[in-house]
Amino acid sequence: MTDLSGPATDLFVDFLCPYAWRGVELAAVLRGQDETFRLRHFSLVEGNHAENAKTHNWSLTDQPLDAPDGDGYMKYQTPSLRAFLAATAAAKQGDDAAWAFTLALFRAHHEGKKALDDDTIAAAAEEAGLDLARFEADCRDEAALRAELKAEQDASREIGVFGTPTYVLPDGEAAYYRFENLTRDPATALEWWNIYKTVLRSDPGVATIKRAKNRPAARMS
Template sequence: MITVFFDFSCPFAWRGLELAEVLRQHEGFEFELLHFSLEQHNHPENAANRFEPTWFAHQQPTEESKTLLSLLGSLAAKQQGAECHRAFVLELFRAHHQDRLSLRDPETLKTAAQRANLDLPRFEYDLHENRDALREELKEDLSDACRLKVFGTPTFVLESGDAAYFRFRELPETPETARALWDLYTQVLASEARIETVKKPR
């Protein structure tokens, strides 16, 4: 199984998850969706060592965070199974990046849950009544990200253990071009040249 770390605030993560969904539907790939906090990674209090943070996203009040509510909402959806979780993640990405709905607004999460056909009362119960457990689960994802030295989203971790941030500008238009993009990415990761960075100037 391939792991992908994501943060809802990141448009590149949105494209990465849409690519993953195409590959899942048309190629039978399996993806594990794990959470990352750009807010935690980039926080000034973590500047000395971003992979050994002292400021933790999961400990913050949701009303003071740009993305914590969305990450907890994702974990609440995950309680209904992998399929529901995957659907919710995609719908929340679309609600934010296509419809420009705020990740701070509980109504945005409710909209995504409805679009993903979740059991809405159960979703809202898990989000509000099981929040401490969700925070602990988020802590585990963020700890895994630090261990792997994830710094941006989306970061894919292949079954081989190879991992890399994968940023691309436009979603492929067909399943065939999606597979070609993925093959190019994985070939670079597996290459004996051990390429670490390819970045075009803006």
């Protein structure tokens, strides 16, 4: 989405996902501590679509914005597509604009419980301090936005992304990191990030850590 100088950690997100929201919040804090992240998009609707179970036959970017609601993940098809296209348009105003808009939209949806609709997107654009006239013009170039989003989905499949947030480190190591807690504290964010990198690069090659079903309830933010 945004060209950055030097190595960056790619962060694949979907606005539908509360874990992705917490991952973006963590990355946003770490950006102030000499860590570099690049926002990328992965569609959970596309990734979980029944027609893509064995081979890839269904793409979110081929769907109209007036498609009727479906069942399961499909009821999120249009809101998800609308949010992705808007975020792609916002990124045309630079990396800081992309992060400001992404944070504003995630917070509106997951903290403010707002729908991913045109009103919420417009409010997020204003809160992010975007050039609104340019944003609206870029949003109207829907074909170009869909092409960029399709390239993101193609890249995510090549990497093997299956959930959000997925971090791809500059050396190519990649893993899904499910955050049950939210932090905006710099010291805590750095501690969690260092744990992630240590586990990902450790000699045992830990692939899955999943808490037992009857574990004590985690703090949820």
